[in-house]
Amino acid sequence: MEHLKIDDVAKECGLTKRTIRYYEELGLIPPPERSEGGMRLYTRTHIERLKQIMNARDVLGFSLQEILDFVAVGENLDELKEQYVKIEEVDAKLAQLRDIEAIVSRQLDMVDQKLAKMNEFRKDIERIQKRVTDGIAKFSKEKES
Amino acid sequence: MEHLKIDDVAKECGLTKRTIRYYEELGLIPPPERSEGGMRLYTRTHIERLKQIMNARDVLGFSLQEILDFVAVGENLDELKEQYVKIEEVDAKLAQLRDIEAIVSRQLDMVDQKLAKMNEFRKDIERIQKRVTDGIAKFSKEKES
DNA sequence: TCTAACGTTAACGTCAACGTTAACTTTTGC
DNA sequence: GCAAAAGTTAACGTTGACGTTAACGTTAGA
Known part of the structure; x- marks a missing residue:
């Protein structure tokens, strides 16, 4: 290293x-x-x-705190992977994995919502851009006449 | 109202x-x-x-300051729209509009970059999700045997 | 070998983005 | 018409995310 x-x-x-x-x-x-x-x-x-x-x-x-939650999931997962699992513990492991799955699903939803809103925002800017280019076109014509 | x-x-x-x-x-x-x-x-x-x-x-x-920049563009545009424009001012208006266009284009680029990175981030989470579901599948099988 | 550059911890400072409180005026329901 | 609810300004408090400084130990190169 x-x-x-x-x-x-x-x-x-x-x-x-x-x-x-x-x-x-x-x-x-x-x-x-x-x-x-x-x-x-x-x-x-x-x-x-x-x-x-x-x-x-x-x-x-x-926020850093939110990021900490994301990081924790990965860490948790790595930990689970390392552990040697006895037969009678399989159920417990499965429960843990299902918990993690729930968290990850919610995280994905959050990101998808953000993505949706960001696309909205993009459209807002595009609308403004259109207003500007329209304005340019209009004044360019006036200049000709 | x-x-x-x-x-x-x-x-x-x-x-x-x-x-x-x-x-x-x-x-x-x-x-x-x-x-x-x-x-x-x-x-x-x-x-x-x-x-x-x-x-x-x-x-x-x-940040609120950054948002202020976005807001300023719209405000600026509204202002330009209101103004009565004399013939000899058309060139000046056009120049202003082109300035605004440049700003708006940069804003669009910023948002697009954010969108790209957010999609990357989404994939990271999806990968984690896959690890989790794979783990669940594996332990489920072990349980059967 | 020795010193300049870089590292360490620990504590205090700062700035954005509000929350909270006080001291006061306006509006509304009975 | 009057109390209570909701509005106002103004000032100070708080929290997150670091920056800065002090006081000190470590490491690399001439």
């Missing part, structure tokens, strides 16, 4: 070092390994995660 | 009265007429506007 220092990560992501530590503090990214002297050593996976978080934050307008 | 009081507007939009006054203060909505005693009297148009603003804020994750 290449040992990425926090400043490398900051530069690649376009975040500040403070923000990266803050996200770790909130639990948005897993705590990275440390060097002998206590320096944070990141991996590529951290960068992926950070970029996903930035997307959710900037593009979807999610 | 029906005279809507601020509380009516608040209830229909799901905003607080404070927020509505705040948006007026920022210039996000035009100042409504006032009653004899200074009470704000709103119209349907205000409600439309407020709903658009909420969309931009919640769904697109725009």
